[in-house]
Amino acid sequence: MSGHPHVRHTSLLRPMAARGREEEHRAATPLELFFDLCFVAAVAQAGRQLVHALAEGHPGTGIPGYLMMFFAIWWAWVNFTWFSSAYDTDDVPYRVVTLVQMAGVLILAAGIPRAFNDSDFTVVWFGYLVMRLALVTQWLRAAYSTRGEERRTALMYAAGVSLCQVGWLGLLLLPDDAKSWLFLGMAIVEMSVPAIAERRHQTGWHPHHIAERYGLFTIIVLGETVLAATVAVQSALDDDEALDTLLPIAGGGLLIIFAAYWIYFAVPIHLHLASNRQAFAWGYGHYLVFGSAAAIGAGIEVAIEETIGKAHISAFAAAGAVTLPTALFMFSVWMIHSRHHKRGMAQQLVLPVSAVLVLACTYAGRTAVLFTGLVATLTVAVGVTLAARRAEANGRAQEAG
Known part of the structure; x- marks a missing residue:
């Protein structure tokens, strides 16, 4: 049975090979759009907390809180977006693991009010943990399916993401006045992971x-x-x-x-x-x-x-x-x-x-x-x-x- 040449059919399992940078008709998939939809809840929560803080005349706490929460939302989205551009296999495990990441996004969204108002990052951290476990699983699948420098890059990503998640534990252990500084430091470390991981080999993002x-x-x-x-x-x-x-x-x-x-x-x-x-x-x-x-x-x-x-x-x-x-x-x-x-x-x-x-x-x-x-x-x-x-x-x- 023949179909449209650019329609991709979901299979039970396929090797996680890199997508080509010059691939034609490369467009966002329904799964990616569904993933983005989950972020609507998180963005709305961050915006709502900012409204309350500004309306009450507390920009000194509202704006930094918003910047931190929005970074958490944005960076979670960035991690998946660049990975999916390079390694979207669209088989059953890939879809299931992506759905797990979506569950982590919703947990993150539910924890934003507590983190914003009470500096209680427990729920936010757990939501990130769910997303990170799923993302590391994806990178390990990519490492298993590749060789050489490409495999090394995937393993570097898996290790970097895992270590960063451990570093975020400081939000649960440190006093409130130190959490903002930890957040700033960890944000810099997080954004350094891709540059370090791709130093020798660039992933095939489109x-x-x-x-x-x-x-x-x-x-x-x-x-x-x-x-x-x-x-x-x-x-x-x-x-x-x-x-x-x-x-x-x-x-x-x-x-x-x-x-x-x-x-x-x-x-x-x-x-x-x-x-x-x-x-x-x-x-x-x-x-x-x-x-x-x-x-x-x-x-x-x-x-x-x-x-x-x-x-x-x-x-x-x-x-x-x-x-x-x-x-x-x-x-x-x-x-x-x-x-x-x-x-x-x-x-x-x-x-x-x-x-x-x-x-x-x-x-x-x-x-x-x-x-x-x-x-x-x-x-x-x-x-x-x-x-x-x-x-x-x-x-x-x-x-x-």
């Missing part, structure tokens, strides 16, 4: 597949911002007295979301990912992209709560909860993503200048979200215009040549 996977996760975190804008609309409909002040937040929030999507997907970034040097910098930099995108949604919720009198902060602080992550998103996307495809000073300056203008919108108080949305929309319009002019000029040059 540039187009990786770019697609990161793009899909960007959509997930922007989805959290969509939810925040929806809350604004619902609140406006439930409270007629606040209708005039809440609808601009909803409208501005939607403009920010739409612009963020347009800005991120404006360039074919897979063409830039030629080696580990480019890929690591690009992939690690997405911690800021993902974290700021999710924080925009939290900021919109904070702005809503301040408007209806539920937040114990000023209008300026509530505005900053939206403008700061929006500006960070614009700048970080430009730094690691867009600038590689911009030509000329005008194109290169669009996002950095827009980030500064967004920060200036903080002084607009309760209208800051709307003004930020308008600046973001103008940013897209200017970017599209400059790109069209550049393409037209290149076309004329080719015709003349």
Whole structure:
């Protein structure tokens, strides 16, 4: 019986051979999309805790807590994403072990409130343990199926991930005032594992597949911002007295979301990912992209709560909860993503200048979200215009040549 040439059928067991970097039609699988869906719960939990902390006027604890929890979420996603790009066999053991990793993600999500509010990382650590046991199993399967330097790389990954999990035990044993420093140190160690493991042999991750996977996760975190804008609309409909002040937040929030999507997907970034040097910098930099995108949604919720009198902060602080992550998103996307495809000073300056203008919108108080949305929309319009002019000029040059 014949089928589509690119359809992969699940078998009971097959060797875990590396996928080819030049493989055609390499796209995200339903299992990977299902895996990403589990992270929605974790991202939502981190965002919810950030909203509570900022609305209560505790940015000094809320922001560091959010950064730590989002790193835990992001790094768990990164570990699986790069492995699956290199060694997706899609047999029964691979699927079962991936489903176990998903269970670990949900355990992690359940433990975020305790870790955020009480510095109790027990549940978070156990969720990571479940994910790490599954990931190490995958790497050991890869080592068993390969030889030479490729086998050594897989074993280095398995050993590095295992040792890091032991290091995270410090979160359960050390006093609270030392946990932040341990977290910072362990984060650096975690991000060093891939560079050490792939020093002699690079795994066969696929540039187009990786770019697609990161793009899909960007959509997930922007989805959290969509939810925040929806809350604004619902609140406006439930409270007629606040209708005039809440609808601009909803409208501005939607403009920010739409612009963020347009800005991120404006360039074919897979063409830039030629080696580990480019890929690591690009992939690690997405911690800021993902974290700021999710924080925009939290900021919109904070702005809503301040408007209806539920937040114990000023209008300026509530505005900053939206403008700061929006500006960070614009700048970080430009730094690691867009600038590689911009030509000329005008194109290169669009996002950095827009980030500064967004920060200036903080002084607009309760209208800051709307003004930020308008600046973001103008940013897209200017970017599209400059790109069209550049393409037209290149076309004329080719015709003349």
